[in-house]
Amino acid sequence: MRSSLTPLGPPVSRDRIITSFPKWYTPDACLQLKEHFHGQVSSTCQSRNTGTVGLRLSKVVVVGDLYVGKTSLIHRFCKNVFDRDYKATIGVDFEIERFEIAGIPFSLQIWDTAGQEKFKCIASAYYRGAQVIITAFDLTDVQTLEHTRQWLEDALRENEPGSCFVFLVGTKKDLLSGAACEQAEMEAVRLASEMRAEYWSVSAKTGENVKAFFSRVAALAFEQSVLQDLERRSSAQLQEWRGVHPRPRRARHPPAWVAVSWGLHPKPLLPAHAWTVPSMTVEG
Numbered sequence: 303m304r305s306s307l308t309p310l311g312p313p314v315s316r317d318r319i320i321t322s323f324p325k326w327y328t329p330d331a332c333l334q335l336k337e338h339f340h341g342q343v344s345s346t347c348q349s350r351n352t353g354t355v356g357l358r359l360s361k362v363v364v365v366g367d368l369y370v371g372k373t374s375l376i377h378r379f380c381k382n383v384f385d386r387d388y389k390a391t392i393g394v395d396f397e398i399e400r401f402e403i404a405g406i407p408f409s410l411q412i413w414d415t416a417g418q419e420k421f422k423c424i425a426s427a428y429y430r431g432a433q434v435i436i437t438a439f440d441l442t443d444v445q446t447l448e449h450t451r452q453w454l455e456d457a458l459r460e461n462e463p464g465s466c467f468v469f470l471v472g473t474k475k476d477l478l479s480g481a482a483c484e485q486a487e488m489e490a491v492r493l494a495s496e497m498r499a500e501y502w503s504v505s506a507k508t509g510e511n512v513k514a515f516f517s518r519v520a521a522l523a524f525e526q527s528v529l530q531d532l533e534r535r536s537s538a539q540l541q542e543w544r545g546v547h548p549r550p551r552r553a554r555h556p557p558a559w560v561a562v563s564w565g566l567h568p569k570p571l572l573p574a575h576a577w578t579v580p581s582m583t584v585e586g
């Protein structure tokens with residue numbers, strides 16, 4: 303079954319339809335603990351009053367060391383494939399993924415960047431304007447976790463402070479189990495809290511948590527876009543209203559000294575002593 307609400311292009315596939323707010327991976331490192339869409343967002347979606355949200359693309363940038371599995375994660379989600387062979391990303395690449403969230407069409411533009419040092423300057427040119435930054439590391443390689451701070455710092459530098467949702471994603475979950483997995487996740491959750499990021503463990507190989515993760519990304523980005531759009535429209539309306547109803551100008555009175563010297567003011571406004579002419583002693 304497919305939804306037919308999208309105004310542009312073919313309808314979105316069923317597994318891209320989000321009706322309830324997707325849950326976090328762990329409450330110890332999550333961006334929002336709530337379980338429902340913001341009330342204002344729900345009512346705006348119900349009345350189909352979401353402005354241009356459905357027509358815009360929300361930019362998601364995926365960064366992290368080479369070989370951690372950024373491309374594999376994106377390909378698993380967008381194409382449902384997994385390639386065991388490593389093909390380094392050269393510079394950048396992107397995919398567009400369409401959703402229907404609370405009945406409204408919404409699209410993510412997911413940028414896959416190269417982890418190799420020699421491509422870093424090409425990739426960093428694409429960080430600007432990100433609504434979501436995903437910093438990926440390999441759960442089996444602690445060094446890649448340590449490097450996520452630097453990747454995040456570089457990506458944030460190109461964006462307005464506080465404007466991006468940040469995710470920390472541990473990849474290749476299928477390669478770890480039991481205590482080793484718990485240990486790796488514990489360290490990652492600690493770092494995620496410091497980075498103010500939401501933490502997720504995923505496997506591109508098995509597909510574990512991949513859809514749930516991107517649904518969460520899409521829902522948070524969507525909600526923020528709707529709220530920002532509402533805010534933009536209400537401030538535009540206010541400006542317009544002010545244009546039609548200009549503020550009454552304050553009555554212009556002449557300054558007090560003019561009023562006094564023109565005799566408009568019955569009494570001097572300054573204290574009496576300020577008006578006293580210094581007495582002159584006439585010697586006789």
Ligand SMILES: Nc1nc2c(ncn2[C@@H]2O[C@H](COP(=O)(O)OP(=O)(O)OP(=O)(O)O)[C@@H](O)[C@H]2O)c(=O)[nH]1
Nearest residue numbers: 368369370371372373374386391417474505506507
């Ligand atoms: N077992 C396992 N291997 C994975 C997983 N994800 C990726 N890999 C393997 O890890 C290697 C690197 O994956 P890529 O997705 O190409 O890594 P990347 O981060 O895009 O690398 P760069 O483009 O160089 O930055 C490949 O051989 C993948 O098959 C996973 O979830 N499980």
Ligand SMILES: [Mg+2]
Nearest residue numbers: 372373390391
């Ligand atoms: Mg790649």
